[in-house]
Amino acid sequence: MRQPVRTRLPLFRRAFVDSWRSTLAWAAGLAAAAFLYLPLYPSIGGSEQMQEMVNALPAEMTRALNYDQIASGPGYTQATLFGLIGFLLLSIATVAWGAAAVGGDEESGQLELTLAHGVRRVQVVLERALALLLRVLLLAALVFVVISLLNGPSQLDIDAGNLFGAVVLFSGLGLLSGSAALCLGAVTGRRTYGLAAGAAVAVLGYVFNAVGRQSPDVDWLLSLSPYHWAYGNSPVANGADWAAAGWLWGLSAALVALAAVALERRDVGA
Amino acid sequence: MAIAVSARSLTKSFGRREVLHGVDFEVQAGSVFGVIGPNAAGKTTTMRCLLDIIRPTGGEVRVLGVDPRTGGPELRRRIGYLPGELFLEGRVTGRKLLSHYQAISGPVPPGRIDELAQRLGLDLDRHTRKLSKGNKQKLGLVQAFMHQPELLVLDEPTSGLDPLVQQEFHSMLREARQRGQTVFLSSHVLSEVQQTADTVAILRGGRIIAVESVAGLREGAVRHLRFTATGTAAADAVALLGTVPGAGNVEVLESNGTVTLSAVLEGPIQPLLQALGRLELTDLVLEEPDLEESVLKMYAGPGEGVR
Numbered sequence: 001m002r003q004p005v006r007t008r009l010p011l012f013r014r015a016f017v018d019s020w021r022s023t024l025a026w027a028a029g030l031a032a033a034a035f036l037y038l039p040l041y042p043s044i045g046g047s048e049q050m051q052e053m054v055n056a057l058p059a060e061m062t063r064a065l066n067y068d069q070i071a072s073g074p075g076y077t078q079a080t081l082f083g084l085i086g087f088l089l090l091s092i093a094t095v096a097w098g099a100a101a102v103g104g105d106e107e108s109g110q111l112e113l114t115l116a117h118g119v120r121r122v123q124v125v126l127e128r129a130l131a132l133l134l135r136v137l138l139l140a141a142l143v144f145v146v147i148s149l150l151n152g153p154s155q156l157d158i159d160a161g162n163l164f165g166a167v168v169l170f171s172g173l174g175l176l177s178g179s180a181a182l183c184l185g186a187v188t189g190r191r192t193y194g195l196a197a198g199a200a201v202a203v204l205g206y207v208f209n210a211v212g213r214q215s216p217d218v219d220w221l222l223s224l225s226p227y228h229w230a231y232g233n234s235p236v237a238n239g240a241d242w243a244a245a246g247w248l249w250g251l252s253a254a255l256v257a258l259a260a261v262a263l264e265r266r267d268v269g270a
Numbered sequence: 271m272a273i274a275v276s277a278r279s280l281t282k283s284f285g286r287r288e289v290l291h292g293v294d295f296e297v298q299a300g301s302v303f304g305v306i307g308p309n310a311a312g313k314t315t316t317m318r319c320l321l322d323i324i325r326p327t328g329g330e331v332r333v334l335g336v337d338p339r340t341g342g343p344e345l346r347r348r349i350g351y352l353p354g355e356l357f358l359e360g361r362v363t364g365r366k367l368l369s370h371y372q373a374i375s376g377p378v379p380p381g382r383i384d385e386l387a388q389r390l391g392l393d394l395d396r397h398t399r400k401l402s403k404g405n406k407q408k409l410g411l412v413q414a415f416m417h418q419p420e421l422l423v424l425d426e427p428t429s430g431l432d433p434l435v436q437q438e439f440h441s442m443l444r445e446a447r448q449r450g451q452t453v454f455l456s457s458h459v460l461s462e463v464q465q466t467a468d469t470v471a472i473l474r475g476g477r478i479i480a481v482e483s484v485a486g487l488r489e490g491a492v493r494h495l496r497f498t499a500t501g502t503a504a505a506d507a508v509a510l511l512g513t514v515p516g517a518g519n520v521e522v523l524e525s526n527g528t529v530t531l532s533a534v535l536e537g538p539i540q541p542l543l544q545a546l547g548r549l550e551l552t553d554l555v556l557e558e559p560d561l562e563e564s565v566l567k568m569y570a571g572p573g574e575g576v577r
Contacts, residue, residue, distance in 0.1 A: 109356075
C-alpha cells in the first residue's frame with residue numbers, strides 16, 4: 001500500500017516539531033555558555049596567575065572540578081564547557097525530554113489517545129527516542145561548530161579530530177541520561193520517576209567521578225561513572241576513547257529497547 | 271446480522287482489585303450500543319480493552335472480527351476513539367493536531383475535517399490548550415469521526431457540550447448509523463443514550479446487569495399520566511383507572527365539578543386509552559416514558575441482593 005510521504009514517521013515528526021521552542025532555547029543556552037567561557041581562556045586559563053590560583057586550591061577541589069588541566073586550551077574547554085556547564089545544560093535538557101517522551105505523555109493522558117490510533121507501541125517509543133536523538137545531535141553539532149569558531153580567536157588550539165571525538169562522547173553522555181529518563185518513564189508511566197532516573201545517571205556519574213578521583217581506595221567508583229568513561233582521559237586534549245563512546249551509545253540504545261518492551265507489555269493509563 | 275463487537279466473560283484486574291467481573295455483550299454491526307452506569311462501573315475499562323490500551327485478564331473480546339490484542343494498527347485504523355478524559359495540551363492549533371492524528375488513523379476524505387469542525391462550531395486555528403473543555407471535546411469528536419471508521423468507541427461523548435452542540439452530535443450519530451457504522455458509547459445519563467441508542471447495556475460494579483433494546487426499555491418503562499375530565503365523580507374515575515393493568519399511584523388533584531387525576535402507568539398504553547375513552551376528557555398528558563426511573567430500579571435491583 002502506498003503511503004503519502006508526509007505520513008512517514010508521524011510520531012517522530014510531532015515529537016520533534018512540537019519541541020522546537022525548547023530545542024532552540026537549549027541551543028541558545030549552550031551557545032551562550034560557550035561564548036561566555038571560551039573567550040576568557042587567554043586571560044584566565046592560560047595565565048600564570050590563574051595557574052598559581054589553581055595550584056593554591058585544595059588538590060581535592062581541583063580534581064573534583066577537573067581544574068588540574070585548565071592551563072591548556074583543550075584542558076580548559078574540557079573542564080569548563082564539556083565537564084561542567086555544557087554537561088549540566090545538556091543533561092537537564094535530555095532528562096526533561098526523555099521523561100516527557102513516554103511517561104510524561106502518559107501521565108498527562110495524551111498517550112492513551114495516540115495508542116488508540118494506527119500505531120504500535122514499539123513504534124511510539126522508537127520514534128520518540130529518535131526525536132530525542134536528533135535533538136541531542138543538533139545540540140552537539142552546535143557545540144562543535146561554536147567551539148570550532150572560537151578555537152582560533154580564543155587561542156584554544158584544539159585539534160578538530162579530538163573535538164569531534166569529545167562531542168561524540170558529550171552527546172553520548174547526554175543520550176544516556178535522556179534514555180534512562182525515557183526508559184523509566186515508559187516502565188512506570190510516571191514522568192517523575194523518569195526525571196529521577198535520568199538525573200541519577202547524570203548526578204551520580206558526576207559525583208562518582210569527583211569522589212573516585214580523590215584516592216586509589218575509591219577509584220572503583222570511576223568504573224561506575226559514565227561521566228568518567230567519557231571524560232576520564234580528557235578527550236578534547238587526548239582524543240576520544242571510542243570504546244567508551246560505544247558503551248554510552250550502546251547502553252542508551254539498550255535502555256530505549258527496554259522501554260519499548262516494557263511499554264508493549266503493560267496497561268496504559270490504568 | 272453481523273456482530274461488530276463482542277465480549278465474553280471479560281474480566282480485568284488491576285493488581286488484586288478486579289474491576290470487571292465477567293462482562294458479556296454483543297453489539298450488532300450498524301447499531302448504536304449505549305453503556306450506562308454509575309462512575310467506576312467499568313465503562314472506561316471496557317472501552318480501553320476494545321482498543322488494546324488495557325489488556326483483559328480473562329475472557330474473550332472481538333472487535334470487527336479480530337482480537338484487539340492481535341489486531342494491531344490495522345484494526346485501530348478502523349476505529350474512532352474518544353477517551354473519557356481528553357487532554358490536549360500541546361502548543362499547537364487544532365488543525366495541526368488533527369493533521370497529526372490524521373497521519374496515524376485511517377484515510378480521511380478531503381474537506382472532512384473542516385466540515386465536522388463547522389458543524390460543531392469549532393475554531394481550528396486556536397491553540398488547543400487555550401480551548402475550553404467543550405471545545406476540546408469537539409476536537410476529540412472530530413478526530414474520532416473524521417476517518418469515518420467502521421466502529422466508533424465514544425466514552426461520555428457529550429460531556430462538556432452545550433445542548434445545541436449535543437443536538438448536532440446526535441445527528442452525527444444518526445448519520446454514522448445510516449452509513450452503516452457501529453457506535454459503542456457510554457454515558458452516565460440515560461437520557462442521552464435513550465435518544466441515540468438502539469440497545470442499552472447497564473453496567474454496574476463491573477457487571478452487565480441488563481441489556482435491553484431501547485424500545486423494550488420504553489415498553490417496560492414508567493409513564494406519568496395526568497388527565498382532566500368533566501361529568502364524572504372522582505371516585506368513579508379512580509375506579510376506572512383501577513381496571514387498567516399497570517396503572518398505579520393514582521392521585522386526585524382536583525374534584526370540584528371537573529376531576530383531575532394523576533397516575534403512573536407501567537406497561538402498554540392501549541388498555542389505558544380504551545378506559546379513558548369512556549370519559550369526557552378536557553385535558554390529557556401522557557409523558558415520555560421515563561427510562562431513568564426504570565433504570566434506577568435496575569441499579570437498585572439485582573446485584574444488591576446477590577452480594
